[in-house]
Amino acid sequence: MQTKDSAATIGGVTPETLARTYGTPLLVIDTTVLDAALARFAALGAALDLDVCYAGKALLVVALVERLKATTIGLDVCSLGELFTAERAGFPAERMLLHGCGKTGDELAAAAAGRVGRVVIDNREELERLAAIVALADNVRPVDVLLRVNPGIEAHTHAYVRTGGEDSKFGFSRAGIDAAIGAVLDSPRLRLIGIHTHIGSNLFEVEPYEASIAIALKIYARAAQRGAPMRELIAGGGFGVDAHPSGDRLNLEAILRALVARADVEAARLGITRPRIGIEPGRAIVAEAGTSLYRVVTVKHQGSRRFAIVDGSIADNPRPALYGAYHHPVALGRNFAAQNEETTVCGRSCENDELVVAPLPVDLGAGDLLAMGTAGAYTYSMASNYNRFPRPPVVFAGDGNHRAVTRRESLADLIRNDVVEYD
Ligand SMILES: Cc1ncc(COP(=O)(O)O)c(C=O)c1O
Known part of the structure; x- marks a missing residue:
């Protein structure tokens, strides 16, 4: 315009x-543009064998979840409110991922009750509280968890949306991650299936993603070596959208291809099978x-x-x-x-x-x-x-x-x- x-x-x-x-x-919301973005991510997911989860924090209303449900894309929720919205639209629990860096007891109980497919654990206290909830509950099946690691990477974006630097509040530090892996392995009803990173929002460069995936893969390999049934590595969201009409359009496909290629190289170096890579775009799906x-x-x-x-x-x-x-x-x-x-x-x-x-x-x-x-x-x-x-x-x-x-x-x-x- x-x-x-x-x-x-x-x-x-x-x-x-x-x-x-x-x-x-x-x-x-122009639904033609929204549906095209959903279709683009679904197609890239299929072509590159990526799991795509929409980060609901970007915009979540029941009608949008209904559209999402009709695709192959999953949903990342980070509060009971987002979960409730998704459930109201009948979004399947197994396609949902629970996020958040200060999960409440109610949110952890919802996860233990199977209302989401996987939980991304942010910190030690949260891990212990979830382990305690599932240990006490009857008839609870093991909860699949990923550990969010803060890779210590400074992405080039506004400080308020940068989430991966060493001084940011999110995730386990690299120094604390091995102890966290041990704690999950010691919790009989928690099953460690993956590692998660998210380094920031509105990013346009592939290098920070590549660097972060390399770090996360090393941690992933160590967890697998210690016996965790590892299978996925989530590289986060943050794919940039330039709102200036003359601005650069992100070559999403090139970035995702580079991401997967880097994971292949690192996995070969570590002598492990490359895990399934996941991404969590929010803005790139709904902003435009x-x-x-x-x-x-x-x-x-x-x-x-x-x-x-x-x-x-x-x-x-x-x-x-x-x-x-x-x-x-x-x-x-x-x-x-x-x-x-x-x-x-x-x-x-x-x-x-x-x-x-x-x-x-x-x-x-x-x-x-x-x-x-x-x-x-x-x-x-x-x-x-x-x-x-x-x-x-x-x-x-x-x-x-x-x-x-x-x-x-x-x-x-x-x-x-x-x-x-x-x-
Ligand atoms: C863990 C996590 N994943 C995904 C996203 C989505 O980021 P974006 O909307 O920039 O793609 C965020 C945004 O804050 C996030 O914190």
Whole structure:
């Protein structure tokens, strides 16, 4: 899309129709784009013999899980809320993986009860708590677990989404991993089947993945040597999506091929059969399918800047404020002047909630529609009720049809948990 676009459609529906039908702010998922991304990952998984699990934290609503269920792709959940959402859509337990770096007793109990196929254990206390739960429970079958190792690799991404450096909170340190392997082997009802790594989000280079898989394979081999029934190695998610229209598109296939080739080389060096490699993309599946639609509330000049204040905010999309994420803005719905002016698009919350700075039409004004692209991942899933703004709906649009898959929160929703003493 260009910076002004009177003919754009999302899933074959005009943004104006979507905005009029559902109001703004609004998150629209183009199901054609989503389905194409799912099909692409499923095909790459089949061609390269990879297990693909969608990282549900990027965006998880029942309707999306229903679509996922119809593919060969698994699902990574990291809370009871995500698990509940998946179960509501009838997603099979054996295709699910439980993540999280501070799992609660309820989450571990859900895993012990067989509500997920595998658990990725993050730390020693968690391992001991899970072992204790399965030891006490009757009729519990062994729980398949993977150990998450922090490979100590600094991926080139924003510090807030970097998860593999030595100073990050995630996973077992390399120094502590052998003791963790021993602890699982000593737990009769835990079965160590793999090693997991995830080094960060929005990565564009293959080298950090290769380095991390080489480290993880050595650990994998040591666990196998000690008698663990090892079979898989998960290389994490983090496959980058550049939201700039002129930005580089990730050559996903080349990266995944390189990853598998490196695993082959390392496995041969270690004299072991290469395990099945798994990946967990979130953003790369759902980001490009999403567009946020806003109405411009006001345009004003202040100091040397022009501001366009829209009816969204840090509440429906905290990503720009949190880690400088870019979403390409496009003015929609009418013929705008040819000339642009540098514009700071802000939300209406009581925060510095700059959404983007970009050239936008000089005649952009109140009531105009503004779309921000590549908004499918980590927007709705990170949305809050800051300023008591109701969360926007999520709408699926495709082939000229559209339907809300989550409704807009009402004012009553906003106070549903308030305990009102005088009632
Ligand atoms: C363990 C794990 N796997 C996968 C992902 C998905 O990352 P992305 O959405 O960048 O692919 C994350 C994101 O935080 C994660 O923590």
